[in-house]
Amino acid sequence: MTSPQTWFITGGSRGLGRALTTAALDAGHAVVATVRGDHALPDHERLTVMTLDVRDRNAAHETVQRATDLLGGIDVLVNNAGHGMIGALEEASEEDARAIVDTNLLGPLWLSQAVIPIMRRQGGGHIVQISTVGAVGTMPMLGLYNSTKWGLEAFSEAMAAEVERFGIRVSLIEPGALDTEWAGASMRFSSPLDAYDAQRIEMFGTTEVPWPAGESSGGTTPEDAARVILARVAAADDPRLRVLVGDDAPAQVAAALELRQKDYALDPRFPTA
Numbered sequence: 281m282t283s284p285q286t287w288f289i290t291g292g293s294r295g296l297g298r299a300l301t302t303a304a305l306d307a308g309h310a311v312v313a314t315v316r317g318d319h320a321l322p323d324h325e326r327l328t329v330m331t332l333d334v335r336d337r338n339a340a341h342e343t344v345q346r347a348t349d350l351l352g353g354i355d356v357l358v359n360n361a362g363h364g365m366i367g368a369l370e371e372a373s374e375e376d377a378r379a380i381v382d383t384n385l386l387g388p389l390w391l392s393q394a395v396i397p398i399m400r401r402q403g404g405g406h407i408v409q410i411s412t413v414g415a416v417g418t419m420p421m422l423g424l425y426n427s428t429k430w431g432l433e434a435f436s437e438a439m440a441a442e443v444e445r446f447g448i449r450v451s452l453i454e455p456g457a458l459d460t461e462w463a464g465a466s467m468r469f470s471s472p473l474d475a476y477d478a479q480r481i482e483m484f485g486t487t488e489v490p491w492p493a494g495e496s497s498g499g500t501t502p503e504d505a506a507r508v509i510l511a512r513v514a515a516a517d518d519p520r521l522r523v524l525v526g527d528d529a530p531a532q533v534a535a536a537l538e539l540r541q542k543d544y545a546l547d548p549r550f551p552t553a
C-alpha cells in the first residue's frame with residue numbers, strides 16, 4: 281500500500297479514465313479528473329472534477345496549476361484522453377489529422393510540460409502515458425491513430441531519460457484490446473472512398489461508416505487495466521518503461537517487432553543473431 285498521492289487523470293469521465301479514477305480513489309488517493317463536458321462521475325470527498333480540452337496548451341498549464349494550488353502538488357499524471365480514427369490515409373481530411381494529433385500527441389506533451397516543473401520542485405513524480413500495442417506496429421485504416429501513439433512513445437522515451445535525474449518516472453502503458461467504448465461510440469471515421477471498400481470488408485466486415493453499433497468486442501476490462509497501472513506506479517523497483525496490459529498484448533508486440541526485424545534484415549549489412 282502506497283502512501284496517499286495526488287493523481288491528475290485526463291479523460292476521466294468514461295472507459296479507462298473512469299476506471300483509473302475509481303481505482304485511485306479506492307486506494308486512498310486524491311484525484312483530479314478532467315473532462316471535456318458533461319460527466320457522471322460520482323461525488324467523492326477526494327475527487328475534484330475540472331473541465332479541460334487537452335488540445336489547448338494554455339488551458340492545460342492553467343488547469344495543472346489550479347490543481348496544484350488546490351491540493352498542494354501532483355504526484356501522478358495520467359495522460360489518458362484520446363480517441364481513435366478509422367480511415368485510409370488518402371481519406372483523411374486536414375480536420376481529421378489535426379484533431380487526432382492535437383488530442384493524442386500534443387495533449388500529452390502540453391500536460392507533461394506543465395507538470396514537470398511541479399514534480400521537479402517536489403523531488404519526484406510519475407508520468408503515465410496511455411499508449412497501445414499499436415505504437416509498436418501498424419494496421420491499415422489506423423495509420424493516423426498509430427502515428428500519434430508512435431509519436432507519444434518517441435517523446436516519452438526521450439523525456440524519461442531527461443527527467444530521471446529529478447526523480448520523475450515515466451511509464452508507457454501498452455494495452456491490447458480493452459473492453460471500452462474506444463471502438464464504439466468514441467471512434468471517429470474519415471469520409472470513405474469507394475476504392476477502399478474491399479479493405480474495409482476484409483478488416484471490419486462492413487463498408488458502413490460509421491459502422492453499426494454492436495456488442496462489446498471484448499478484451500481486458502478497464503478495471504483490470506487500472507489495477508495493473510496502479511501496481512506499476514506503486515512498484516518503485518520496476519525498471520520497465522513499457523508496460524504491457526492484457527493477455528493478448530505480448531504476442532501482438534512480438535509479431536510487430538518480428539515484422540520490423542525481417543524488414544531490416546533485407547539489408548545485408550544488418551547484423552543477425
